[in-house]
Amino acid sequence: MRGHFLTVLFLICFGLGLVKLFSGGGPLARAKTEISFWNGWTGPDGVAMLEVIREFNEANPDIEVSMQRMAWDTYYNKLMVAAMSGRGPEVFVIHASTLPRMVRAGYLDDVSDLYGPQSGILRADFEAKVLEQVKFGKKMVAVPLDVHxxxxxxxxxxxxxxxxxxxxxxxxxxxxxxxxxxxxxxxxxxxxxxxxxxxxxxxxxxxxxxxxxxxxxxxxxxxxxxxxxxxxxxxxxxxxxxxxxxxxxxxxxxxxxxxxxxxxxxxxxxxxxxxxxxxxxxxxxxxxxxxxxxxxxxxxxxxxxGDSHCLCIRTGLTGKQRAAAEKFIAFLSDHGLAWAKAGQVPARISIRNSPEFQKLQVQSAFAKQLPYLEYPPRTPLLFELxxxxxxxxxxxxxxxxxxxxxxxxxxxxxxxxxxxxxxxxxxxxxxx
Amino acid sequence: MKTIRAQQFRSRMFILPYSTSFLVFIVCPIIFAAALAFTQLDLTSKEHLHFVGLDNFREALKDPYVIQAMKVTVTYSVMIVPAFVVLAFGLALGLQAMAFGRNFVRGLIFLPGMFNVVVASIIWRWFYDGEFGFFNYLLKRVGMQPIHWLGEKTIALPSVVIMSLWWGLGGATIILLAALQQIPTHLYEAAMLDGANGRRLLSNITIPQMRPVLLFIVVTSTIGAFQVFGQTFMMTNGGPERSTTGLVQLIYDTAFNKYRLGYAAAVSWLLFGMILVVVLIQAWLLRRAVD
Structure with a gap:
């Protein structure tokens, strides 16, 4: 009786193992580069972003991006502590106004080489004042996704x-x-x-x-x-x-x-x-x-x-992970229109100039203010201010x-x- | 001898899981916080940690925001603790006197305490809403002017006190009721034979017999009042004009918005000192009264 039970148990486990193997849990899945993406988009914007991520995962079978979103206050606390202990996500969102704190703490990697024709993120596709926000010294520490x-x-x-x-x-x-x-x-x-x-x-x-x-x-x-x-x-x-x-x-x-x-x-x-x-x-x-x-x-x-959601990469990423993170950021930057529909103004001029964006009444009306928009002051003491x-x-x-x-x-x-x-x-x- | 040792070993094994968690999650953080209070630990600085001696304490005692938060904390405690004890005691006496439906009413009184503080605060925020709230709806129905319950400096803190009473009264009432039921009935019978009236029974039998439990309620409610955070954070976020920002909220802001963990730890120890002093005075007064 006991022998039969163990045999049945073995067969069940073996069967489940086979199913797992052929349904994506096997060596192929393990070969995927996993990217963790954190942000504070808990509203409809987060739902729109999930859709963009789904598209990215489909288009890039070798990369698996998983998104974690939480209220901004909680998010920054968690991000700070995670980054301090070196366990932060590979890609994360920081408001332009919060960048000085994160830069001073040394949590952001240099992404200057991400700007260029190879990624499609061209410096000329952003207003100078928007790019200025992510520039610290000679380094670019983020890619602006939007201006709000x-x-x-x-x-x-x-x-x-x-x-x-x-x-x-x-x-x-x-x-x-x-x-x-x-x-x-x-x-x-x-x-x-x-x-x-x-x-x-x-x-x-x-x-x-x-x-x-x-x-x-x-x-x-x-x-x-x-x-x-x-x-x-x-x-x-x-x-x-x-x-x-x-x-x-x-x-x-x-x-x-x-x-x-x-x-x-x-x-x-x-x-x-x-x-x-x-x-x-x-x-x-x-x-x-x-x-x-x-x-x-x-x-x-x-x-x-105004302020901007900026896409950042944590320090210490190398090889495949860094390449996957860069590919993901380029994809998000490229899909600014989907993001705009969720209630944002894309940071890239080319997307704002598209007829589809111009049809978005509120977003395009708000975007008219970009020439004279001002960001919060650049200071690590933003909360105190x-x-x-x-x-x-x-x-x-x-x-x-x-x-x-x-x-x-x-x-x-x-x-x-x-x-x-x-x-x-x-x-x-x-x-x- | 061996049996005793084996028993001792087994009993230690039983308390080991709790002792371990107590050590890891209570004792170690206390030691860490004590050390932290003498350091500057700023998460946004490149060099995160260094020793600053008593600087954090000196700064805190001169910081107008800390002083204001101390005043708010003390005011809140002074408002809520006596009201809490008197109301809970009154409710317990009322329940004790009830012949029918006591369990039902006890359940009703206890029910709000089952809500998480966030849920309770959100419910009351809607009750208090200046434009669309339940209380102002009632006031308007009887022809009275609406009150900005959470929007006016002088009213916001008492409004939080009312919500806290609603939320926390049940637990204390149940404890006091249990203590009331433990008082031997022969004491009342003997006193009544001697001609004692209700007031004499209360002052000469009930209150003296209840003093240890009252001490417990006073001490725990004082500690809870000094640590008020959830209600104010959810209902007013410390406003208007910081009139409901207590010390715990200030510690939270300092640690998790300004990322000054060393300074926040120092303010936490000041709060601990305040609670300790107040509770020791209360305990001394009540013990003296019992003796």
């Missing part, structure tokens, strides 16, 4: 109903500061109790809203010597404008409210500033007509904030401080962080 600018989302029906339309009947978003305020006034609906049933405009993610306005007023965060310069007149004007709309003109929901994006989806907010990547949240709404436009020119010059910007904007919107005073507090704190960081790094350099 802050722009203006509008409710198309409300715009048209308020008379903001082109001769062909398509919505026409306000383009100047005056038009912008007039549009807010004409689209807001106030009921008999004095409550807003519809707001013409709402601030959303305050920090990004502020940083999108800063370039318009000629603001900056650091001076030429790397010292904190948050109190420059441009920053003060941008922040004061935000406070004015909310607290003086009462044209936006109050600071305590969180109408923002949710209100926009529910047709209770007509216009707002957000990143292009938010389209993913709108694409499945059947009874909602949205419209994308550049942020109106409120300050003396046009301007907005944005933490202070968050506080500064909040104090003004809540009416607790003037823009000038609030930015002064932020400036002092950023200056302290810079001094501390300099001191610590000097210690390191001196070996103490």
């Amino acid at each position: 600018p802050q722009g203006m989302f509008c409710n198309a029906d409300m715009l048209v109903a308020a008379g903001y339309k082109n001769p062909d009947g398509t919505p026409r978003a306000p383009a100047t500061g005056e038009e912008f305020i007039a549009a807010m006034r004409s689209m807001q609906r106030v009921n008999a109790k004095g409550e807003h049933d519809v707001w013409g405009f709402s601030w959303t993610f305050w920090r990004n809203n502020f940083m999108a306005l800063v370039p318009q007023f000629g603001g900056r965060y650091f001076d030429e010597n790397g010292k904190a310069d948050l109190t420059n007149p441009g920053n003060i004007a941008a922040l004061a404008y935000m406070g004015k709309l909310m607290n003086e003109l009462k044209l936006t929901p109050p600071a305590e409210s969180n109408a923002g994006w949710t209100g926009y989806r529910q047709k209770k907010v007509a216009m707002l500033f957000e990143g292009v990547y938010m389209i993913g949240d709108l694409q499945n709404l059947t009874d909602f007509r949205y419209w994308g436009a550049p942020i109106p020119q409120i300050g003396p010059k046009p301007g907005t904030l 944005i933490q202070e910007i968050d506080q500064a904007v909040e104090r003004v919107l809540r009416g607790d401080m003037t823009a000038e005073k609030s930015l002064k507090v932020a400036n002092d704190n950023v200056a302290k962080a810079i001094d501390r960081d300099k001191l610590e790094n000097d210690k390191e350099l001196n070996g103490s």
